[in-house]
Amino acid sequence: MWVQACSRKFGLRYLGPIDGHNLDELVKNLEFAKQCDSPILLHVLTKKGHGLEAARNFPERFHGLGAFDPVTGESRKPSPGTPPAYQDVFGQALLRFARKDPRIVGITPPCRAAPASRPGDGIAQAVF
Numbered sequence: 001m002w003v004q005a006c007s008r009k010f011g012l013r014y015l016g017p018i019d020g021h022n023l024d025e026l027v028k029n030l031e032f033a034k035q036c037d038s039p040i041l042l043h044v045l046t047k048k049g050h051g052l053e054a055a056r057n058f059p060e061r062f063h064g065l066g067a068f069d070p071v072t073g074e075s076r077k078p079s080p081g082t083p084p085a086y087q088d089v090f091g092q093a094l095l096r097f098a099r100k101d102p103r104i105v106g107i108t109p110p111c112r113a114a115p116a117s118r119p120g121d122g123i124a125q126a127v128f
Helices: 002-009 023-035 053-057 086-100 123-127
Strands: 013-019 040-045
Touching: 002 013, 002 040, 013 023, 023 040
Parallel strands: 013 040
Antiparallel strands: none
């Protein structure tokens, strides 16, 4: 598998793919990864909308989303003072570290279904 070969080239141990909906399997692999002394690439597969009809019907609405109505899938407006989303904080931190250390690499899958107008989208593309 090309992912395993690529992982080895970067000095990563590859685990997966793991069924992200099988919590026993997921926890077992996370516990194993936690005990390892080397970097781990944990490949977790999930199905968009697993258990939520609205997400299966409108997958493009369910990328990095906050509160939503579980019946309709409509997003709820964040309350004033709501902290920033995890992916935005993570993305900004990753960029801050990457500017100082060129060895830092962020790998994300392309996501054509995600709306391009979300906050945080395209941070790396805009900088590098």
